[in-house]
Amino acid sequence: MDWFKRRKSAATEPVEHQVVDAADVADYAEMSATTFRTRTARDVLPGGLSAAMAPVFVVWNHSSFAPGESITIRNLNHGGNPLSGVTVLRTAVLRPDSLQRVEYIKVPLARVRAASHGQLRFIFEPGGVELVGGDPSAAGEPDAITDIVLSWEAWRPPGTGYSIKDGMDPAVYQLSMRAYSGVQRFIEDALQQRNWEAYPLSLPGGRAGMAEMLKVSLALGDGAGRCVMSEILKDADDAWVVGGPRGEHHGDAAESWRELQDRLKDAPTPRDPRLDLAGRSSYQTVIRSCASMALYQIKVAAARLVEQGHARPGGRPIVMPGITDIPEWIAELSQTNVAGLFLRGPRMIAFVRKYPGAIPNNIPKELDDAGLLVRENGDVVKTEFTIGKLTPWGPMDHLLIR
Amino acid sequence: MTERREFSAADILDWNRAASPVIRVRVARDIVPGGLALAMAPMFVKWGASSTGFGADDHYIVQNVNIVNNPVGNVVLLATMKVFAASVESVQFVAVTTKVRRRDTPFGHAMLRFIFKEDRRPIILDQEGRPLANDSEVSDLVVSWEAWRPPDASFDPVRGLDPTTYALTPRCLVGAVRCLNDTLLNRPWHCYNLKLPDVEHAPDEMLYSCFALADAVARQTVSHMIDQKIGRGVKLFDDYTEASESDWDAIGDYQRDSKLPEDPIRDVLEGKISYQLLERSCITMALLSLDWGNHRIHRRAGLPEPRRIAITPEGLPSFISELVSGERTPLLLRIPAVMHWVMQDQATLVVGKAPKALAEIGLLERRLGRPVRTVYDNRRKTPYGRLMRHIIY
Numbered sequence: 009m010d011w012f013k014r015r016k017s018a019a020t021e022p023v024e025h026q027v028v029d030a031a032d033v034a035d036y037a038e039m040s041a042t043t044f045r046t047r048t049a050r051d052v053l054p055g056g057l058s059a060a061m062a063p064v065f066v067v068w069n070h071s072s073f074a075p076g077e078s079i080t081i082r083n084l085n086h087g088g089n090p091l092s093g094v095t096v097l098r099t100a101v102l103r104p105d106s107l108q109r110v111e112y113i114k115v116p117l118a119r120v121r122a123a124s125h126g127q128l129r130f131i132f133e134p135g136g137v138e139l140v141g142g143d144p145s146a147a148g149e150p151d152a153i154t155d156i157v158l159s160w161e162a163w164r165p166p167g168t169g170y171s172i173k174d175g176m177d178p179a180v181y182q183l184s185m186r187a188y189s190g191v192q193r194f195i196e197d198a199l200q201q202r203n204w205e206a207y208p209l210s211l212p213g214g215r216a217g218m219a220e221m222l223k224v225s226l227a228l229g230d231g232a233g234r235c236v237m238s239e240i241l242k243d244a245d246d247a248w249v250v251g252g253p254r255g256e257h258h259g260d261a262a263e264s265w266r267e268l269q270d271r272l273k274d275a276p277t278p279r280d281p282r283l284d285l286a287g288r289s290s291y292q293t294v295i296r297s298c299a300s301m302a303l304y305q306i307k308v309a310a311a312r313l314v315e316q317g318h319a320r321p322g323g324r325p326i327v328m329p330g331i332t333d334i335p336e337w338i339a340e341l342s343q344t345n346v347a348g349l350f351l352r353g354p355r356m357i358a359f360v361r362k363y364p365g366a367i368p369n370n371i372p373k374e375l376d377d378a379g380l381l382v383r384e385n386g387d388v389v390k391t392e393f394t395i396g397k398l399t400p401w402g403p404m405d406h407l408l409i410r
Numbered sequence: 411m412t413e414r415r416e417f418s419a420a421d422i423l424d425w426n427r428a429a430s431p432v433i434r435v436r437v438a439r440d441i442v443p444g445g446l447a448l449a450m451a452p453m454f455v456k457w458g459a460s461s462t463g464f465g466a467d468d469h470y471i472v473q474n475v476n477i478v479n480n481p482v483g484n485v486v487l488l489a490t491m492k493v494f495a496a497s498v499e500s501v502q503f504v505a506v507t508t509k510v511r512r513r514d515t516p517f518g519h520a521m522l523r524f525i526f527k528e529d530r531r532p533i534i535l536d537q538e539g540r541p542l543a544n545d546s547e548v549s550d551l552v553v554s555w556e557a558w559r560p561p562d563a564s565f566d567p568v569r570g571l572d573p574t575t576y577a578l579t580p581r582c583l584v585g586a587v588r589c590l591n592d593t594l595l596n597r598p599w600h601c602y603n604l605k606l607p608d609v610e611h612a613p614d615e616m617l618y619s620c621f622a623l624a625d626a627v628a629r630q631t632v633s634h635m636i637d638q639k640i641g642r643g644v645k646l647f648d649d650y651t652e653a654s655e656s657d658w659d660a661i662g663d664y665q666r667d668s669k670l671p672e673d674p675i676r677d678v679l680e681g682k683i684s685y686q687l688l689e690r691s692c693i694t695m696a697l698l699s700l701d702w703g704n705h706r707i708h709r710r711a712g713l714p715e716p717r718r719i720a721i722t723p724e725g726l727p728s729f730i731s732e733l734v735s736g737e738r739t740p741l742l743l744r745i746p747a748v749m750h751w752v753m754q755d756q757a758t759l760v761v762g763k764a765p766k767a768l769a770e771i772g773l774l775e776r777r778l779g780r781p782v783r784t785v786y787d788n789r790r791k792t793p794y795g796r797l798m799r800h801i802i803y
Contacts, residue, residue, distance in 0.1 A: 049799045
């Protein structure tokens with residue numbers, strides 16, 4: 009009980025931040041290092057955003073979006089220990105044609121069950137995900153994973169708690185689409201007593217649809233990540249960087265960061281304007297939240313598949329959720345007091361009725377209404393996974409030494 | 411049943427001979443000869459590559475330390491570590507309790523936790539014996555005595571009364587790895603700081619004693635297992651390639667011949683190396699390690715003989731072992747006697763009572779007359795800081 013009395017929000021705890029070494033990041037960017045290990049609570053990028061929350065990037069010169077080809081991604085979170093505060097970002101090769109299933113994962117929050125997080129899980133055949141280097145395995149076999157989770161999150165500095173109210177202002181948080189191995193994300197959720205509700209997606213085109221879903225997701229995540237990184241590195245100031253705890257031997261840190269910034273531009277500009285997140289790369293609690301971005305990417309993929317000639321799911325039209333325009337009155341909610349919240353209440357209710365996808369808990373219904381969820385015997389297929397009983401990788405009894 | 415992969419005699423011999431092996435293990439699948447889980451393999455000290463004493467460069471090379479474990483991912487990484495002999499900041503007795511319907515109980519597991527000085531932390535070695543490239547240091551190690559069993563066989567306390575059921579394995583784990591496992595199982599850690607005699611290297615001596623005891627038991631367990639469980643002539647699977655007898659003999663001899671630093675450990679154990687819920691459980695072995703370490707500290711410093719920890723009486727009443735094989739009616743008849751015995755010797759069975767045995771001989775730190783205890787209900791706070799500082803999204 010003492011804990012409740014003494015508890016302070018994460019935001020109020022002093023955290024000594026350290027800017028990650030530009031040389032290390034350059035090694036990582038140039039593929040001479042394939043693993044980046046960060047201290048979750050300490051390491052930041054210039055500008056102060058958490059290094060552990062770095063978005064997924066596509067290594068374009070090692071990737072092809074053509075059928076049968078592979079895509080190399082950076083910043084796949086796999087292998088760290090959340091208790092000791094180490095996040096390990098890995099490089100992986102994905103084979104979209106090896107996808108078996110795509111799921112929308114609803115993660116009800118432990119304390120506020122009315123609220124939830126939304127993310128996409130991609131399940132591959134064995135060999136569909138290959139981790140690249142950076143692993144000390146000897147005897148035994150290489151580390152192997154068969155699923156990844158892509159999750160849109162409010163990118164912020166370490167030690168800064170997430171606030172729904174602050175997130176109403178799109179200037180507060182940036183968007184980061186993070187990539188995790190399924191097992192990594194699952195234990196991080198389990199540690200916070202958050203279960204998974206998995207809804208398999210029914211996409212036009214079957215396996216081709218799943219591959220398209222992955223490609224659309226990566227294009228969106230990579231694009232948003234590059235937009236945000238370009239913005240923050242533009243302001244990277246040498247004094248600020250070198251003034252941090254790093255020594256002088258790191259040289260002209262700002263110049264190194266600027267080189268990295270130039271490298272960020274080595275990405276193709278998407279021809280489909282729906283995939284271009286330039287100017288839309290900030291987080292907003294209602295319009296560009298985890299769940300609404302997941303809904304958006306599913307619907308963009310479905311629409312593209314229909315345009316490619318695949319049958320429309322259930323013959324129903326695909327209504328694209330808006331992620332561009334943020335009404336001023338919604339952004340103002342971040343600054344308002346209780347009275348202001350009450351005054352805007354009716355407007356909010358009307359808004360949510362018009363755009364039910366703005367509420368994360370409504371996303372499965374939205375998807376079902378669009379014919380994008382798998383149904384069996386007339387019911388939506390849904391599996392609940394918990395650490396205590398059934399995990400996506402089997403019953404916990406079989407996995408743990410107890 | 412999960413598919414099994416048995417490692418060959420040659421593999422095991424190679425690992426034992428290698429300077430600094432790193433082994434990736436699939437928990438549910440990988441087994442050693444005899445069917446026991448490879449993931450639960452005991453720690454060994456490579457005495458030949460270690461240097462005992464408490465000088466600045468003296469160190470132990472410890473094999474089979476569990477350095478990575480994503481319990482959901484079903485993978486364990488057993489690595490080799492260099493542990494400096496003079497490096498221990500403090501030692502803790504950790505009672506890991508089991509919750510029933512969200513309520514803590516006094517039952518559970520016991521282990522020892524060694525917390526190292528910041529500038530003398532153990533180093534994880536790669537296959538070439540060099541420190542790992544990134545973050546090779548760890549802040550603490552846990553030594554845990556467990557019932558070695560096949561993968562996905564859960565621990566059965568009644569069967570554990572029969573000393574022929576389980577082998578005894580002293581496991582060594584990075585603290586945060588063990589903590590992650592217990593946290594996911596919703597098992598709080600109750601940590602008691604040991605109060606050792608105020609003499610130089612007392613905590614280091616405790617580490618040495620614990621490693622020496624664990625290593626001796628590990629070698630005897632493996633040698634015994636090899637003698638008993640080689641299954642010469644027994645074909646476990648259709649595609650099982652029988653190892654040659656010379657392979658198995660080589661392993662047994664290697665384990666037996668490895669030079670141990672001292673032999674009184676064998677006397678302590680009196681040749682008993684199987685797990686037994688009351689005589690050689692996680693709790694009794696942790697207490698035994700501390701008792702022996704404390705005795706060594708006193709002897710080395712020329713202090714008077716310390717009070718000994720009341721562990722289990724020598725030899726168990728026959729009704730305890732009969733309990734395992736008894737039919738239902740005789741079993742019910744024996745229960746009152748067993749309950750009476752257990753009530754008399756609670757410290758060996760009830761982890762919540764074990765600290766009392768340490769407190770009685772003054773081995774625990776006290777504040778305001780009571781043993782100092784820190785409880786990590788790991789869903790909220792951990793020995794490594796607040797969980798919410800380490801998870802971000």
